Amino acid sequence: MADNHSKEQRSYNMSRIRSKDNKPEDLVRKYLFSKGFRYRKNVRKLPGCPDIVLSKYKTVIFVNGCFWHKHDCPRFVWPSSNQDYWIPKITRNVERDIINHNLLRLQGWNVIVVWECELKKSVRENRLERLIKEIISSQHEISK
Numbered sequence: 001m002a003d004n005h006s007k008e009q010r011s012y013n014m015s016r017i018r019s020k021d022n023k024p025e026d027l028v029r030k031y032l033f034s035k036g037f038r039y040r041k042n043v044r045k046l047p048g049c050p051d052i053v054l055s056k057y058k059t060v061i062f063v064n065g066c067f068w069h070k071h072d073c074p075r076f077v078w079p080s081s082n083q084d085y086w087i088p089k090i091t092r093n094v095e096r097d098i099i100n101h102n103l104l105r106l107q108g109w110n111v112i113v114v115w116e117c118e119l120k121k122s123v124r125e126n127r128l129e130r131l132i133k134e135i136i137s138s139q140h141e142i143s144k
C-alpha cells in the first residue's frame, strides 16, 4: 500500500504508538484496582469516551497527555514547525474537552482529569492518593 500519509500525520501516528507503550491510564487503572475500585474502560457512549468510569461513584476520569490537551505546564509547548497543522488540531482538542466535560457534568458526573505530568514518579503517589479522595468525596456530594 502506498504511503499517502503526510509527514505530520505520520509523526502523529508514531507518537500515538509510542504513547501506547507506557499508557499512563493503565497506571491509574492498576492503582485504583489495587485499592478495590472497579471501573469500566473507554466508555464510548459517554461524551469524550472517558478512560475510566466509576459508576458507583458517578465519577469519570480522563488521563490526559499534556501535549495533546494543552496542559498549562512545562510539558506543553507549541511545536515550532507545522504550526498550520498543530495549532488547529490542539485547539480543537481543548474545545472538545470543554464541551465533553460540560456535557458529563450536566449528566451528573463528577469529572476528574489526571495529567500525564502528575504521574511522574516523584509526584505520582501523592496524586493518586488525592485522586482517591476526589472520587470518594464526590459520592458524599451525590448522597446529600
Ligand SMILES: [Zn+2]
Residues within 6 Å of the ligand: 066, 071, 072, 073, 074, 075, 076, 115, 116, 117, 118
Ligand atoms: Zn502537564
